[in-house]
């Protein structure tokens with residue numbers, strides 16, 4: 126998979142590409158990451174990339190032409206069709222389903238804005254979709270683009286080792302449970318068994334794999350119910366999950 130990032134801060138791309146799962150995906154030939162700086166396509170002595178907003182108001186707006194030229198250069202760098210995504214608070218919230226969709230594409234171009242944003246005419250003409258990583262304003266789209274790059278890289282076949290894959294799966298709908306709820310992860314524990322901060326739940330020390338799987342599922346259901354009830358459609362829960370959740374709620378006195 127190829128990801129091109131259009132940004133006024135190209136070293137940002139190198140930072141993301143050089144570490145962890147993204148770096149390893151690059152080393153394994155699973156992902157190539159490229160940066161394109163609109164300032165390289167800006168004209169005039171000052172190579173302007175922004176200007177004052179029509180209608181007045183604070184801040185600056187990114188100009189159409191440098192962005193358009195950088196996008197054209199990115200598109201032309203590879204024959205595969207590219208999905209152009211603008212990282213913006215006005216975008217659709219990013220979720221794991223969208224990450225899975227993006228990870229299945231041959232190419233992705235991530236457009237990062239700065240200042241007050243980008244001239245709307247560029248967005249209308251060049252952008253396929255806008256994505257938000259949350260309801261807050263950042264200094265620019267680069268950190269949001271890094272989130273997309275990391276989340277997508279983790280889903281590329283061969284990017285994760287076995288332990289990492291297992292951890293990743295805990296956030297995915299379990300295989301074979303089509304439409305099963307996306308649940309929050311269960312609690313995790315490691316040595317020591319006894320600690321001033323508390324003990325490890327005995328079931329995890331029991332060696333009873335079925336019992337451990339049941340406890341983990343129940344904890345995920347309970348945690349999701351308590352922290353992100355929006356992720357659970359009670360009518361869509363399996364009978365087994367309903368029983369587990371009811372039991373956990375009763376035990377918790379909820």
Ligand SMILES: c1cc(-c2cnc[nH]2)ccn1
Nearest residue numbers: 212213257258263265269
């Ligand atoms: C995506 C992008 C942004 C953002 C871009 N520029 C300022 N904030 C915020 C949230 N999700």
